[in-house]
Amino acid sequence: xxxxxxSLATETNTFSPLFVDRTAFxxxxxxxxxxxxxxPTLCSAPMVAARRRAREGAFTLVEGTATWAEPAGxxxxxxxxxxRDEILDQLRAALPLDIALFGxxxxxxxxxxxxxxxxxxxxxxxxxxxxxxxxxELDMHCHMTPARVAAADLLVAxxxxxxxxxxxxxxxxxxxAIAAAKGEIAPVMEVFDTRAMAGFxxxxxxxxxxxxxxxxxxxxxxxxSVSIAHGFQAGDVYDVGTKVLxxxxxxxNRAKAARLAETLGREMLAWPPAxxxxxxxxxxxxxxxxRAAAGRPIVFADRWDNPGGGVAGDSSVMVRALLDHPDIPSxxxxxxxxxxxxLCRAAGEGAxxxxxxxxxxxxxxxxxxxxxxxVRAVSDDLVIPFEQSFVSLGPSAAITIGAVDIVLATxxxxxxSPPAFTTLGIDLDRKTIVVVKSSNHFYAAFAPIAAEIHYxxxxxxxxxxxxxxxxxxxxxPLFPLDPNPLL
Numbered sequence: 001x002x003x004x005x006x007s008l009a010t011e012t013n014t015f016s017p018l019f020v021d022r023t024a025f026x027x028x029x030x031x032x033x034x035x036x037x038x039x040p041t042l043c044s045a046p047m048v049a050a051r052r053r054a055r056e057g058a059f060t061l062v063e064g065t066a067t068w069a070e071p072a073g074x075x076x077x078x079x080x081x082x083x084r085d086e087i088l089d090q091l092r093a094a095l096p097l098d099i100a101l102f103g104x105x106x107x108x109x110x111x112x113x114x115x116x117x118x119x120x121x122x123x124x125x126x127x128x129x130x131x132x133x134x135x136x137e138l139d140m141h142c143h144m145t146p147a148r149v150a151a152a153d154l155l156v157a158x159x160x161x162x163x164x165x166x167x168x169x170x171x172x173x174x175x176x177a178i179a180a181a182k183g184e185i186a187p188v189m190e191v192f193d194t195r196a197m198a199g200f201x202x203x204x205x206x207x208x209x210x211x212x213x214x215x216x217x218x219x220x221x222x223x224x225s226v227s228i229a230h231g232f233q234a235g236d237v238y239d240v241g242t243k244v245l246x247x248x249x250x251x252x253n254r255a256k257a258a259r260l261a262e263t264l265g266r267e268m269l270a271w272p273p274a275x276x277x278x279x280x281x282x283x284x285x286x287x288x289x290x291r292a293a294a295g296r297p298i299v300f301a302d303r304w305d306n307p308g309g310g311v312a313g314d315s316s317v318m319v320r321a322l323l324d325h326p327d328i329p330s331x332x333x334x335x336x337x338x339x340x341x342x343l344c345r346a347a348g349e350g351a352x353x354x355x356x357x358x359x360x361x362x363x364x365x366x367x368x369x370x371x372x373x374x375v376r377a378v379s380d381d382l383v384i385p386f387e388q389s390f391v392s393l394g395p396s397a398a399i400t401i402g403a404v405d406i407v408l409a410t411x412x413x414x415x416x417s418p419p420a421f422t423t424l425g426i427d428l429d430r431k432t433i434v435v436v437k438s439s440n441h442f443y444a445a446f447a448p449i450a451a452e453i454h455y456x457x458x459x460x461x462x463x464x465x466x467x468x469x470x471x472x473x474x475x476x477p478l479f480p481l482d483p484n485p486l487l
Contacts, residue, residue, distance in 0.1 A: 006064030007103030009043035013310025045170035080110035106142020118147030199230035222253035295451025312361030333407025364461030
């Protein structure tokens with residue numbers, strides 16, 4: 001057998017003012033054919049899983065481009081089309097194929113393309129023909145559109161949030177694709193639309209038990225795979241919202257797949273509102289909570305200024321709150337401010353300099369902070385682990401103002417793990433409060449060192465409350481914008 005694999009991914013916050021061109025992909029992660037590292041990235045795990053199966057003799061593998069841009073605003077038309085066509089040209093040159101594998105995100109939006117993944121997969125299908133197995137791994141925060149379901153034979157989404165399972169799900173995808181290409185299974189896909197934005201975390205209940213039961217259903221009674229597409233509420237597209245995808249073996253099991261998808265979807269809709277996520281503390285509440293806590297550090301996630309949600313990650317709101325309490329040892333990062341990093345690196349470690357930092361990308365970032373800071377440490381390239389992968393925050397600096405240590409980065413990315421601080425000499429065990437710019441992907445790495453973990457509401461700029469922004473394209477009715485028609 002012959003197989004092809006490629007990856008094209010980003011997550012688009014259509015409300016974000018940070019626009020994306022091809023340079024954003026090339027600067028963040030761009031590997032031409034054969035250049036992908038042995039470790040996976042979040043959306044390129046099918047490359048690594050396919051390589052392993054090729055080494056075992058399952059197929060002859062042809063690799064295409066793998067590229068990723070950090071979540072931001074809409075992608076330019078030229079960037080999307082050039083990368084899409086680059087991969088399609090590689091695919092065309094690899095024909096004939098038995099399997100075409102893709103690592104995608106599922107919430108990529110470009111100018112004139114609200115469903116980039118659906119467009120790509122439809123063009124793939126037109127090239128490879130009806131007999132080739134087309135399979136893609138998706139981030140769970142994807143838009144499960146009819147176009148991509150129609151074009152693909154297999155779609156498998158991450159199950160865990162935080163995303164600790166992207167390689168495991170890629171392995172599932174490749175195994176199913178091989179079985180389908182051999183004729184051992186005949187996958188059919190059914191989708192249930194909950195007509196709601198109903199995401200959940202798997203680091204807490206009821207999401208943890210729900211996903212455990214989902215996984216237990218797979219491989220039994222004709223059910224091959226179960227995925228929850230949580231959707232990405234910062235994407236104003238027609239198919240925004242939560243959907244359940246069930247893949248069954250053969251037409252005889254299609255009705256069973258449809259029933260199971262609806263059962264799981266309605267179960268989610270029956271959860272009480274608090275089940276969707278944790279309490280989010282305003283800055284003053286967070287500081288009071290940390291003061292009263294017995295242990296240290298207390299870790300807070302600044303969810304709505306999380307670069308993984310497509311925003312800048314340069315909000316000054318929580319920095320100011322920490323500076324207002326100089327008696328509390330604290331750390332916060334990583335904040336995106338390339339200009340401030342350059343000034344700190346030029347001044348050098350140990351220097352005391354006047355610095356204006358943060359609060360620059362948008363009005364929701366808050367006003368910039370002006371202070372005399374000590375440059376605690378600098379890095380030519382701050383690389384931090386995230387599960388099996390590594391993420392570069394680029395040239396970075398740690399600055400100190402009194403008892404507050406602040407990590408500033410040139411690369412705009414989530415604070416996935418403690419080395420974002422410790423590599424720069426910040427001892428988290430000595431901090432009462434540690435604030436990370438992340439939604440939930442920090443959880444697995446920070447939980448072992450945290451006395452408690454909580455979540456912040458610093459006011460934005462990610463659209464934390466969908467009822468307070470205007471969706472021009474979303475299908476309606478859609479909860480919580482409207483009453484749910486299924487209830």
